[in-house]
Amino acid sequence: MLGATATLGMTAQALPAAGKNKKNKEKKKKKVIYRTLGNTGIEVPIISMGVMRADNPNILKAAYEKGIRHFDTASGYENGRNEEMVGNYFKDIPRDKVIISTKIHPSREGMSTEQFLEKFDQSLKRLQMSYVDILYLHAGGDRAYVLDPRYTEALKRAKASGKAKFVGISTHSNMAEVLNAAVDSKLYDIVLTSYNFRLKDDAEMQKALQRANDAGLGIIGMKSMAGGFLDKEKKKPVNCKAALKWALSNPLIHTCIPGITNFEMLKENWEVALNHELDEKDKGDLQLAMNETGLYCHGCLSCSGQCPQNLPIPDLMRSYMYNYGYSYPAKAQTTVAALNLPVNPCESCTGVCSVTCPNGFDVKERITDIARIRFVPAEFLV
Amino acid sequence: MRPSFVKIFTMRRILILGLLLFPFGTFAQEIVFPTPANWTPDGKVQIFNKENLFEHIDGAAEFYLSYGFESLSVAGWTNNGAELTIEVYDHADPLHAYGIYSMERSPKAEIKPVGLEGYGDATTFNFVAGKYYVKMSGMLLEKAAGFSLSDLAREFSKTLCAKPEYPKVIGLFPKENLEPNTCQYIPTEFMGMGFLGSAVRAKYSLEGAEITLFILERADRAEIEQMLLKYINYAEAKLKQPAEGDLIIKDPNNGTVMLRWKGNYLMGATGFADQKKVIPLLDQISKKL
Numbered sequence: 001m002l003g004a005t006a007t008l009g010m011t012a013q014a015l016p017a018a019g020k021n022k023k024n025k026e027k028k029k030k031k032v033i034y035r036t037l038g039n040t041g042i043e044v045p046i047i048s049m050g051v052m053r054a055d056n057p058n059i060l061k062a063a064y065e066k067g068i069r070h071f072d073t074a075s076g077y078e079n080g081r082n083e084e085m086v087g088n089y090f091k092d093i094p095r096d097k098v099i100i101s102t103k104i105h106p107s108r109e110g111m112s113t114e115q116f117l118e119k120f121d122q123s124l125k126r127l128q129m130s131y132v133d134i135l136y137l138h139a140g141g142d143r144a145y146v147l148d149p150r151y152t153e154a155l156k157r158a159k160a161s162g163k164a165k166f167v168g169i170s171t172h173s174n175m176a177e178v179l180n181a182a183v184d185s186k187l188y189d190i191v192l193t194s195y196n197f198r199l200k201d202d203a204e205m206q207k208a209l210q211r212a213n214d215a216g217l218g219i220i221g222m223k224s225m226a227g228g229f230l231d232k233e234k235k236k237p238v239n240c241k242a243a244l245k246w247a248l249s250n251p252l253i254h255t256c257i258p259g260i261t262n263f264e265m266l267k268e269n270w271e272v273a274l275n276h277e278l279d280e281k282d283k284g285d286l287q288l289a290m291n292e293t294g295l296y297c298h299g300c301l302s303c304s305g306q307c308p309q310n311l312p313i314p315d316l317m318r319s320y321m322y323n324y325g326y327s328y329p330a331k332a333q334t335t336v337a338a339l340n341l342p343v344n345p346c347e348s349c350t351g352v353c354s355v356t357c358p359n360g361f362d363v364k365e366r367i368t369d370i371a372r373i374r375f376v377p378a379e380f381l382v
Numbered sequence: 383m384r385p386s387f388v389k390i391f392t393m394r395r396i397l398i399l400g401l402l403l404f405p406f407g408t409f410a411q412e413i414v415f416p417t418p419a420n421w422t423p424d425g426k427v428q429i430f431n432k433e434n435l436f437e438h439i440d441g442a443a444e445f446y447l448s449y450g451f452e453s454l455s456v457a458g459w460t461n462n463g464a465e466l467t468i469e470v471y472d473h474a475d476p477l478h479a480y481g482i483y484s485m486e487r488s489p490k491a492e493i494k495p496v497g498l499e500g501y502g503d504a505t506t507f508n509f510v511a512g513k514y515y516v517k518m519s520g521m522l523l524e525k526a527a528g529f530s531l532s533d534l535a536r537e538f539s540k541t542l543c544a545k546p547e548y549p550k551v552i553g554l555f556p557k558e559n560l561e562p563n564t565c566q567y568i569p570t571e572f573m574g575m576g577f578l579g580s581a582v583r584a585k586y587s588l589e590g591a592e593i594t595l596f597i598l599e600r601a602d603r604a605e606i607e608q609m610l611l612k613y614i615n616y617a618e619a620k621l622k623q624p625a626e627g628d629l630i631i632k633d634p635n636n637g638t639v640m641l642r643w644k645g646n647y648l649m650g651a652t653g654f655a656d657q658k659k660v661i662p663l664l665d666q667i668s669k670k671l
Contacts, residue, residue, distance in 0.1 A: 053445055055485070055566075056574045058635050076442045079486035105440055109465070109521070139440040172436070259444065262571045263635050 031274050032067055035254040037218025040166050040189050042099055042133065044070045046248050047273035050222065050259040051086055052077045060089045062263055064098070066270050072192070072220075072257045074103035074138060075123045087128035100129065101192075103170055105138035106151065116154035124163060134190055135164035140171040146181035146188075155187060166190055172223060179208035183215045190218040195253055196226040197246045197286055209252040221247045221256040230289055238289055240265075242282035244272050303363065306355040309348060312339050313355055313363060320370045333373045345371050413455040413470045416538045420526070421459035421466060430454040445485075446471065448569055450478035464526040468538070471515040477549045481567030483510040489563045494532060497539035498546035507535045512543030551582050551599050556666040561585040561592075572598070573636050573652075577612040588659050595663055598648040606648050610641070628664075630657070644668055 033046045048070035049063050060071065071090075073082050083102060090098055102123050104116055111119075120135060135158050140146045146169055158164040168190030171178040175193045182188040191212055199205050212219055224247035230236040240258075247253050260266050278286070303313040315335060323332035346353070346364050353364035415427065428438075431453050436443040438454060452472040459466045473479040480498065486508070491501035497516070500509025507518045518535055520526075539546075552565055564585035572581035583596040600606050603626075610624040617631045629641045640657050641650040642664045649667050651660040 052441060053448060054574070055568055056636075058637075059574045062574075062635050074441055076439065078442075078445060079488075081486060081488070103441070170441070172440075262574045262576050264576060266574075 033273055033276065035251070037166075037190055037220070037254050038213070039216035040218050042070075042166075042218065044099055044255050045273045046255050046276060047244075047269050048072065048099075048220070048255045048257045050257040051082060053259050053261045054085075055261075057085055057089045059260060059263065059266065060086070063260060063266055063270075064089075064093065066266065067273070068270070069097070070099040070101070070133075070220075070255060070257070072101045073127075074105070074136075075119060075126075076103070076105050076138065080122070080126050083123055083126035087126055091128045095129065099133040100127065101134035101136060101168070102127065102132050103136040103138035104154075110148075110150065113150050113154045113157070116151060117157060120154070120158055120163065131163050131165060133165045134168050135159075135166075136168045136170045136190075136192060138170050140169045140178040140181075141173045143177055143181040146178055147185055152185065152187055166218075168192055168218075168220075170222075176202075176204040176208035179205075179212045179217075182217060183212050188217065190220060192220045192222055192257070194223040195221040195247050195250075195256075196224045197243055197289065198226050200290070209250070213252045219252055219254050221253040222258075224248075224256050224258060226289075239282060239285035241268050241272060242278060242285050243289075244269060245276045245278050245282055246286055248272065248276040249278060303355050303357055308354060309345070311341070311345055311367065313367075315339055316345075316367050316370055317357070317361060317363070319373075320366045323370060323373065329373060329376075332370065333376065336370060336374055341371055341374070344368075413457075413472075414541060415455075415457045415468060415470075416534060416541070418459060418461075418466070418529070418534055420529075421461040424458035424460045424465070428456040430456070446473075446482060449482040449485075450474040450569070451482075461526040461529070464523050464529070465521040466523070466526075466531075467519050469517045470542070471517070473513055473515055475513050476510075476546070477551075477567060478569065479510050479513045479515045480549055480552070481569055483508065483515045484563075484566040487563050489561065491563055493563065496532065496535045497543065498548065500532075500535060500539070502532060502535070505531070507531045509535055509539055511539040511546045514542045516542070549582075551597055554597055554667050554670050555582075555584045555595065556586075556663055559586045559588055561587055572596070573633075573639075575613070575616065577609055577616070579609070586663065588654075591653065591655055591659075593651050593653045593660065593663075595651050595660075595667075596649065597667065600646050600648075603643075603646050606643055606646060609648065610643060613641075628661075640664075642668065644671055647671055 034043050035046055036043050045067055047068060049068050049072065051060065051071050051073045054060065063071075071086060073086050075083060077083070086100065090100065104119050104123065106116060124130065124132070135155065137146070137151050137155060155164070155167040159167050166189035167187065169178060169182050169188050170192040172194040179191055179193065182191050209219060225238050225240045225243045228238055228240065230238060244256060244258060247256055258265075258269050260269060301314050303317065307313050316339070319332045319335040323329050345367050349364070355363040357363055413427070430438050432447060432451060435446060435451060435454060438456065439446065450473050452474050454472070455470045457468050471479070471482070473482055476498075487501065493499050493501055496507070497509040497511030500507060502508060502518070505520050505523060509516050516535070516538070518531055520531055523529060523531065549567070555565060561584070565582065566584070567580070567582050569580050570576070572578040578598065581596045581598045583594055586593045586595060598606070598609070600609070607624060610629075613631060614621050614624060617633050619631055621629070624643065626643045626645070629643070631639045631641060633639045636652055638654075639650055639652050640654065640660050641648060649664055651663065654660050
């Protein structure tokens, strides 16, 4: 087990939460830790619930009885059945006692403002509610999507009509760009973003979170367990409680919505609402998880410029991660193909590679491995 | 006879390709999509796997993954301004394919005999056939003269699975008083408890009450026994050693649960006011085992 010295810095970067977002102060009510979702004024326990995979309304009941107040669903979950379950349970709970969010995802081809609002009306019907507290544009991946006038207009109208108290954007890719675009839009109240310990060294993400916080946006974390496993064989589970604590150790994250599918998980997650301090075991487990970087490049760029052949090492390490970390060989191939590498990139270097990686990657071995993907016919890559 | 150069070249190429491909990814099982008359393919078939499914269906991906998702093939067509998209989800086996289909099916759906079963409206049609869950959708279909989404679905389903059959466990549920479209397969954490694992459930209307019946099927009776021991421990029931037969559990989260253990099956019910009404239903299941 790693000692305290080795685990220093394990806490999420707690940049000063100053700025316009004055309401974001942590409060404890009956030992439960509450934070405020930016300038919305919504005060919620730091643990909320992603309902997505819960198929049993008794889990919702148990979560509500424990004290969870924010429940997150989406029109696309179970083809709308998930919203129905949420609606069926909460119809008997006073509406102002819970914070309900849903998400609308325009089809790949895009949709008009009217179609978006029609879809939202269907969600309200399934939820058996006259309004939701937060309406998200689902799955933002770039600035253009966040600012798409068809969807921003729909969100404005939904808010003006009172059917959505607040509007937001959800993102699990290119999060920093999405956060910045949300701030620039002056439209969004909340951003629901992936946030986990794998982003520990992502300075761009931290900067974007701080900027969003300063602008008064509420920030909700998701995917805090980083997939739940450290390896592609799924034999090395993440210490999920520690991972959740890590995300919430950053005061810029106001609440998290772990997907809760069983009562045991509910109990474990709710304990974090009472205490998000990482203990030594948590820190040790997360440090070990960090060390399990066999597949994941943190993009620290410290390898940049080290190669005597001027190979674009960060791009190659990223490609390796696409292929083996995300099992996304098509993306890896596209990335490598754009680099114009020599046939055998490391041919001219004999002996030990002079490039050093802080995560201990064997850079030469990885380059040799991933460079071959250029020669695989694209149709064979899934 | 020595193999020709072409054969040697082909064999070498296959070998090299195989060596190159092994670490890079998995082969997707090719779906032979229909070729509807007067429709023009709109781009290449897109294929998604477990790792990048989220790029196509975002947060819903996790739910699909819990149902044994293997791959998704997506094809599109256009016809005089109309658009058609077919998504074929491969869920590895018929039970999981039925499972994800059953979770997305509305209780109000009007079921059609397409594949195993399906339903739809003017612009969408979903069906399950063998290990495939298929979702078809169209836009401005009125511009495609004479086109019928359900007819295309019917023809396509035959190419995916010639003789689809309901998973055997579904046939164990009594038909009388069964609420339509409520039979669902839960792959993990049934009733929110990890140790219960997978189950099939269905709803029944009995004298104004809604009862949920469920069946858990395991490889052998020892698995059922272990599961029951965990449940008894979880519910802090007084019973020390479960035996085959009927059992009542006061579940702290799910209320009163009636259970019946028979061999490698555990069946039961929740939501009932009078357990006497449940026993005949469990008897009907027991007789089929």
